[in-house]
Amino acid sequence: MKDRLSAFYWLHETQFAQISSNLITSQRRKAIDIFETEGFPTVRNEDWKYTSLKKLIAPNYVLPSPFASFDEEEQVEYKDIKKFLVNDIDCYQVVFINGRYSSWLSQTTHSKYDICTLGSAWKKYPKIVEENFNKLTKDDGPLVQLNTALAWEGLYVNVPKNIVVEKPIQVLYFTTGSTPVFNQTRSLVILAEGSSAEIIERHHSLTNHETWTNAVDEIQIGSNSSIHWVKLQHDSPQASLTQHSKINQEKDSKAIVHTISTGGKFIRNNLDFSLSGPGAEAHMFGLTLGNDRQLVDHHTRVDHIAPNCSSHETYKGIYDDYSKGVFNGKIYVHTDAQKTAAYQQNNNLILSEKASIDTKPQLEIYADDVKCSHGCTVGQLDEDALFYLRARGIRLKEAKALLMLAFANDAISDIQHPSLRVKLSQLIGRKLGVDMSTVL
């Protein structure tokens, strides 16, 4: 697999050079070199101790590229994807099919701000892309390097100073076809000073074949700006996702990221914040519902670089059947980051004997005037709470689902759109085998 990927790069290098500037090409080459040297991470690597990529890299994936001709099988119509859209909120919409931008399913804009695709930004805004691309990711691990080398499409957002993006940006990555597919998606989001945007992101496979999306996001948040980003990871049972999201925050900026992982086969999230301007505030919420043989691995890292920043992290997980969870939350308080406030919480429910969670907080603190706390719990549903609900006439299965929703509530209550919250609750209900429409 590793050799095929690097061969793919070298075979197409001249073509890659045509879609982006020379600077980017040299970065691609550096990245493929690192990938070739390091290869896929193994469980001997501390960051991958609990999560083996062995099975994920086994299938004989097809690698979609801008250089291959458009395949009939990739044809997707509105009716095929309608149910994956958040329809009742007016949104910008950026849709990709096997990494290729689908203009007829999308609604982009260049009027007050740019909401479009990286594929077009390479050409249209080479300077801005050069200034920002690979800035946050150049020292990352081999999966990120692989993406840097091979990525050609993804979301591009650039919001100028003091502008608010009026409606949410819905970005959808679909995978389809009659073979296993391995996609690299790459997004670049730049919010200038005093601006704000909201992104709802979803990856979904439309095929029964194995799919793997290796996504990388770089997000630059200027001073006094804010972003709210909701990641819906509710993919089909054959779909896998590895995603590295890197967020840099300047002075007094605010970021809220919700990661809702309720579907898919294998999910690995790396969510990293650099709080580089004083007063920056990062909020992370995670909700994981695992069943069957799902694996969901959350690695988060917050670098408190500047003073007076705060980070708040709440991750909840419910694991059933043979599912497996990993939570690794790292908080790194640098020497100058005095008056840091960092809070981390990871709570888990284990519903079956074969399900498991490995949870590990990691705090490294090099400043002396900081407030940090962390806590993790692993438990079962509270029997007394179940009795209370059942004594009100609520059947066991419904009672369990209600308690799980209550447990999960913290992780979704800050999502702004009531309709999205309701949709999520219903989705969670369906996952738990219960009709939640009457409850919420």
Next chain:
Amino acid sequence: MLEIVNLHASIDDNVILNGINLKVNLGEVHAIMGPNGSGKSTLSNVIAGHDGYDIISGDILFDGESVLDFPPEKRAHLGLFLSFQYPIEIPGVTVSNFIKTALNEIRNARGEEPLAASPMLKMMRDKMKVLEMDKGFLSRSLNEGFSGGEKKRNEIFQMAMLEPKIAILDETDSGLDIDALRIVANGVNSLRSKENTFIIITHYQRLLDYIIPDFVHVLFNGRIVKSGGKELALELEKRGYDWIKKEQE
């Protein structure tokens, strides 16, 4: 309506109930009093079907039918309600949605159609008025951040909505100030009818100043050792439980 026959029950091999006999008919209000540790809460939990207890022997009958094998929800469907001493907090589920869910689960089990939204809301508003509850209550998360009094009032509100045939009030008076006590008692009194029955479990007599019982039973060491009319409660208030303990020794 409810009959408890020579009931013995234990938890973790500790026998708590030691041969309880009690018969409750429709239209009656029974008070069960007793010192701490006499088995009052165990009795209410066992009647409601908590599965943390082992039933050693004896029976619990609703309308002549044994319910020992029924899970708690089925007992609720038959018309049993337990007002909890310590109601559970359920963040993210509003009071109104919780009651709607419970009520429609019960209706569904009885083969009735779910109650539509507007009659449901009207019913809620009517009942809330009796309990002097604020409308904003409905949209709060169930019991989350409620004061002790609000929790108890919420229990009685649920009872009013679910219209049980047998309602057990477990230490409903604990943690209530005198005003809340009066409101809760008014709520209960407004629900009293020939079609239902109440079992009031309490340590103190003061709730019984407001809800006048037909019968008072004294529970001690897992058995009902004395039964009488409402004057028994007054006697207990005056003399405490020591004389009962002495009588038993």
